[in-house]
Amino acid sequence: MFDGPIFRDRREAGRVLASRLERYRDERPVIFALPRGGVPVGYEISRALGAPLEVIVARKLGAPGQPEFGIGAIAPGVRVLNEEAVRRLGIPEDYIERVTERETREMERRLRRFRGDRPEPEVRDRTVILVDDGLATGVTARAAIRALRRREPRRLVLAVPVCAAQTAQVIRPLVDDFVCPATPPDLGAIGFWYENFEQVSSEEVAELLEEARRLFSGERDGG
Template identity: 50%
Template sequence: MRRYRDRHHGGRVLASALEAYAGRTDVIVLALPRGGVPVGFEVARHLGARLDVFLVRKLGVPGHEELAMGALASGGVRVVDPEVVDGLGLTDAVLDEAARREARELLRRERLYRRGGPPPRIEGQTVILVDDGIATGSSMRAAVAALKSQKPSRLVVGVPTAAPSTCEALARQVDDIVCVDTPEPFMAVGLWYEDFAQTTDEEVLALLEQAARERAEESQVPGGM
């Protein structure tokens, strides 16, 4: 299976696989920060679509935060992984404390990335939800659940790489899913990128601003959007 040079490369490959959604006025690309934003930037640019973010925070097991016991999404939607929670005997109090902590960070990022602006309108839109990859799927499932409540006309998930079983499970929850590569064994998203350095808040802001600027310039060109 291929390894992507970086998230931008992964985004360009994913964009080609989403070609059916190019040039449509009802499409919005929502990237999961932070790592999903470089991917979403390339997808939105290729499709001629608006780029925005949708905030999700992983709920890590105390002392082993890299292991997700669930996730929290914008709007207060919480998804729990029963295998992890039951297997480790985690209590509701542990989940509630993690959710309170991550809710504060989620709100901080909402304010930072949107600069006080409103969230995008979802109802009646074709939403393409993008990340750099999917391992357990907790974050993506939380995002899907939160977005469904806002009544998009079509909900699509797109990632450059994903665990096969997770991709298959998510396919039952959305209208369309594109997992470009599904290596087995999957292990971790970062294994399938040569450069998987952490995306910073500054990079997220710069890409959102660049996407908005390019879209505005395109709309001013005769025959453009």
């Protein structure tokens, strides 16, 4: 039962998570945030742990006529499909290919927007903390987890302020640690759990990433 917001905004949610992630400080983690909403959360974790902040872009694959209903998701190098939903809705393969191509173009556009021509950070044998502002179905997070696993981190941690209880059960085994203060059985909309859940602009994302790069440029270069 929903009983009111528990976070003032994404920045406060990030500080709450940071306090629970303090044990990873000495492992020199790399923070990967899902834009746009995950970046303000990840920025606070980055500041608190003295860790570099990066983005990983994952895009939901929407059902025909129901773009908010995810039948899968993509992240760099991977595609995750909800096979049961695809069968139940009778979605043809050519539709899946078309929506995959469209979302891949958008994913690549956002990566260029937020990363520019900088190379991806080396995370092999390092601790990676994946961050978002909340999970409902978790389909985009699953794609991001799979993409990050391909890069062979030593440890992969998923940290989100709020997650649907059923989704938490599914996603917890996919990571080495799952940090989430709230796993309500009736999630509703993620925004219900925040007093301020205004949309995050691309400009704000770019500004936070640039600020994090200024703070941790030495760490990012391996110094």
